[in-house]
Amino acid sequence: MTTAYETLLEKVHELTDLEKAMGVLSWDKETNMPPKGITARIDQMGTLQRLSHTLFTADETGERIENAAAELGDADYDSDEASLIRYLRRAYGDARKLTTDFVVRSNQVSGQAREAWMAARANNDFATFQPWLEQVVSLCQELADMYGYEDEPYDALLDKFETGTQTAEVRAIFDAVKAELVPLRQAIEERGTAVSDTILHQPYDIDGQKAFARYAAQALGYDFERGHLGTVVHPFATSFSRDDARITTRWYPDFLSPSLFGTLHESGHAMYEQGTHPSLYRTPLARGTSLGIHESQSRMMENIVGRSRGFWQAHFPKLQSIFPDQLGNTSAEQFYRAVNKTQPSYIRVEADELTYNFHIILRFELEQALLNGDLAVKDLPTAWNDKMQALLGVVPPSDTLGCLQDPHWTRPGFGYFPTYALGNLYAAQFYETAVSQNPTIASQMANGQTEALVTWLRQNIHQHGRKFTPRELVQRVTGSPLSHAAFMRYATAKFSDIYGL
């Protein structure tokens, strides 16, 4: 006899398979699809999306969820079953709030806004993008009303990326980061220590880069038997199951960093999904908790591991052996310093570990001001530049290098940006906890080894997938809510050492 929970799982499996199929189509679009295949691919993805939405939002799905919930009664909060019910109730409620009319309008505006943005960025002409951004802001406001909120509209949007996290909390944490990070950045600038990264800008053979990227990903613990490294323009990680979690990267013939640190970053994302518990297979729980927690895993591998002294003392000889002409006369310590150079810059995606957070805080504050109507879209460029001056001490010479640099604001996705910086903060807090619980992690890291760290991450974070909210996870893993403190301790120690403060 089939239980109500089994009946629910049947539907969940179907929906998960559909979502993963969309993932494959999307992955293929970025990696292998010939340019002219795009029209058909958009149609195909649209059909799967529509089918999936229709099946999920049907009354019958809600009934299956509630029947299963009733059958489970007061099941253990931590159980897969109770966690799935919690997740599905939230997701079902959200999906039912999204009207078809809104989705259609939103897609139309986003498509045209993206065209306008590309032209505006190319021509440094904010004015032509302005009316589209106004429409996007208004879609965000509409979306916030549709989802509903208690304290402020931004809560409704942030919740979609960082479930259960309030704007006020993030604001308090980011303010605390600013209070300490601005003086640290200024101290580094005033100290004036020279750190050169010119060795990273040399001709590097792509095949050699590929060989080292694979080597480094494996050194972190990424499993190629359950993974794949593809080439794309805009790197990402994606998974079709814990046993098929892929990474992508891009290759520059004369700049080593993007492929190298991009691969480490995406490996962190993919290792998270490779580490979800097998019992979560074919359910939406077999994914990262939230964008922020996901980013904590990628930043952990990219920065805390991949930009550590121990990692390069252990692995630099391998890199050197692949590129003897470029790196034969460089020491591991010089390389370590080169990949940790910090300096104010205009472009978020090129920013270093330390200054990256400023770029996010700026966007977080501007998104709220736009959403609340405190900032008119036409005044965005000025507001942007004022904040750049305050946070980073530089002002971009053009909007192309300023408020027009990111594609994010071509769609109603306010609330996404803060997750990038939250990832840095979560990562530091997790890492500090990990090392305090298992000192072997630190000693291994000093030798470029990650086995103990990855075991800890699997046990404490990866295996749970999406069973808990970010808030719940951070509390159960570290014993405290998220704060800025661990990140500031980590960053202050690391950069004081490098810059001789």
Next chain:
Amino acid sequence: MTTAYETLLEKVHELTDLEKAMGVLSWDKETNMPPKGITARIDQMGTLQRLSHTLFTADETGERIENAAAELGDADYDSDEASLIRYLRRAYGDARKLTTDFVVRSNQVSGQAREAWMAARANNDFATFQPWLEQVVSLCQELADMYGYEDEPYDALLDKFETGTQTAEVRAIFDAVKAELVPLRQAIEERGTAVSDTILHQPYDIDGQKAFARYAAQALGYDFERGHLGTVVHPFATSFSRDDARITTRWYPDFLSPSLFGTLHESGHAMYEQGTHPSLYRTPLARGTSLGIHESQSRMMENIVGRSRGFWQAHFPKLQSIFPDQLGNTSAEQFYRAVNKTQPSYIRVEADELTYNFHIILRFELEQALLNGDLAVKDLPTAWNDKMQALLGVVPPSDTLGCLQDPHWTRPGFGYFPTYALGNLYAAQFYETAVSQNPTIASQMANGQTEALVTWLRQNIHQHGRKFTPRELVQRVTGSPLSHAAFMRYATAKFSDIYGL
């Protein structure tokens, strides 16, 4: 106001998108999926398959088809609309006949039969495969009864691959081929002319092979802006739209033929789908007419073009420039002869253009005997060897090199094999017609150029997609039904020249 035909098209688009999505998942499975991704991929493909079958076989789909048919009235037979209705009525009727119970049992048997076959082939142990083949034969019989037939059970199965073609016709044509091809093969053997293909068996760098495969595919007319060349174990072509028709091949480090002729073969398939008329987009008509007609296009490019003297006189210098050590002392004529060496062999997939047909005729005859109960499965090895002796004058030293060589009989797919040889015959008949209608084709071919030929193929075959049955298409293109004659004229002329008969 939406017409009944538009309402039908909406459903057709949805179903086509789902089918193409399955195609992408399947393509990815063969090309990029990591080994351990297989479990999830089978689940995902199963879900799409089930959704697609459920949507297609719903009563409502039948109503949409009939409403549209009624609205169209006596639309022009050749129109897209009338052709789509004809196709859908057939496909809908067939799909409704397939019971879920049969599909489930068939998949179970096929899965286990495949395992048994792999072991049996590895151990040259037909007896362990025998009970599974008996079940497969029984499934074929059941399938024939389920679909129904007028003259003989094999008709019902053949019809699924070569719509509207009768077993009796194919038998008569294959008998005619045998009557002329057996003496031709014997005459070649008796003449004893030495043709060497040892130059093909040398170390050939894979990157060089890839470069030439791309060059050669483009020389045929394959459009890489709407295509992609991937690497697989078992090569195939597949399309997700006319603007995304992909080929795959495999690479041997010391044998040039598989990658080279495999690429030309798959290019022929893919060019067919690239050439379907844009008006057929997102419908099941945007594909090849049938397996046999599809194979005619791949064989045309692989053999009639790709193994022609003109092609190698034009393109051999390019190949030589990539492989100067291997081919520097070889002439285009020597290379042309090497790639046209004919000799009896045991393995179908390694057979040459001339003897390949014998391998198919043998299987066609044995399938009928098994289906009709004239041949017991236990007697298959003997029957196989007897036919090899009669047709090719050789007897395989083991069942591994005999009746256990192909995977096809692990599933109830009788009726598929003959389409391979039909492809050869269609190709020759089409080509003879093409040259008679446009003599430029022959003069271009003498210079290794295919533009006029491809234009003719587009116009007469490709653009129609699946609008007509194979019988209709051959009649309208060549003015006659399919016969063995053109192929025999082509083969006799070509091989008499090479072997000095």
